[in-house]
Amino acid sequence: MLITADRPVGGLRRRAGDMVAVSALVRAELERHDWRALRCGCGDSAEHVPLMFEVIIEAEAPGDMIGYALDDHLELNANLFEVSVPAVSVILAALAGGLSPLARAHFLTTLWRLAGGDAHRTEQVLGRCGLGDECRTRAREGLWLIVQIGLTGGADDADTAADVCELVDLDGERSAFHQALLRERAAAKGKRRGVRRR
Secondary structure, three states: OOEOOOOOEOOEOOOOOEOOOOOHHHHHHHHOOOHHHOEOOOOOEHHHHHHHHHHHHHOOOHHHHOOOOOEOOOEEOOEEOOOHHHHHHHHHHHHOOOOOHHHHHHHHHHHHHHHOOEEOHHHHHOOOOOHHHHHHHHHHOOHHHHHHHHHHOOHHHHHHHHHHHHHHOOOHHHHHHHHHHHHHHHHHHHHHHHHHHO
16 A cells, blocks of 8 residues: 555655555564564464564555465464464554554454463463463553554454453453443444445
């Protein structure tokens, strides 16, 4: 997707013809981890996961992401692998910058799956039973970012952000407030979108 001055992404304005690029913050998070030493859901080391993040961030259309989706690498049917914990930090770093709506939706959905998951049986055998708690703890570090995206994004962003809040926010009263606010925004955005289509 080409970003124009008329279509800001993540609050950033880009010149016509500029593609969304991997930010310095994302690169720093990617470089911080020894991906080769981490187990991936595909059965190999997670050495290939940084490239997947880069492709998703730079994708202009869904077809650009074919073969690079994070599904079955970070989690498989909500069963988490060792790579999922550092991936949460990379996802939050990516969400903090300018992203296309496509990449933002992919990362938010992936974050929701990671926050709602638990360790895959292969990880449990190796003693990594707390991967779900580790992912929720990491996601909690980006709670305000998640709420902000939900309050400024579309209906799907608001719904997914509410789901993530439900999973990671330990403050029950605050969580209930933000979930209600985000679900209200999702409903309002959905109604407006429905009106336009008529």
